[in-house]
Amino acid sequence: MALDRKDFLLDDKGDLKIENGDFAVGDSNQQHVVHIFKSFQGEWKQNPLIGFGASRYLKKTTNKRQEFLRNLKLQLKFDSYENPEIDLTKGFDKIEVSI
Numbered sequence: 001m002a003l004d005r006k007d008f009l010l011d012d013k014g015d016l017k018i019e020n021g022d023f024a025v026g027d028s029n030q031q032h033v034v035h036i037f038k039s040f041q042g043e044w045k046q047n048p049l050i051g052f053g054a055s056r057y058l059k060k061t062t063n064k065r066q067e068f069l070r071n072l073k074l075q076l077k078f079d080s081y082e083n084p085e086i087d088l089t090k091g092f093d094k095i096e097v098s099i
Contacts (some may be wrong), residue, residue, distance in 0.1 A: 001078060003099070005029050033084075033097050036075050050078045058093055068092065 007028035009017040017024040040052040041073055052075040057068055076084050076099070089094040 029099050033099060036079060050075060
């Protein structure tokens, strides 16, 4: 079941998105997934256990696919994203996550 989350939207640079002179609000699920994927544990004050730290995995020369998938699914589960579809067919640096 997909969550229906609304939040302030960010642009490609990570700044607040402005539409018609006001903050843009909309579906924020993908935005949340990206933030979890990029951040490290401890960066979110309200949820210190959330944070995947993708750069840590991308810098490794020997990534274990199962470990990567398990840890990412666990981090997404902390934010109530159950059973995400994670596509690694294009490699670790071109991951696609569908919630």
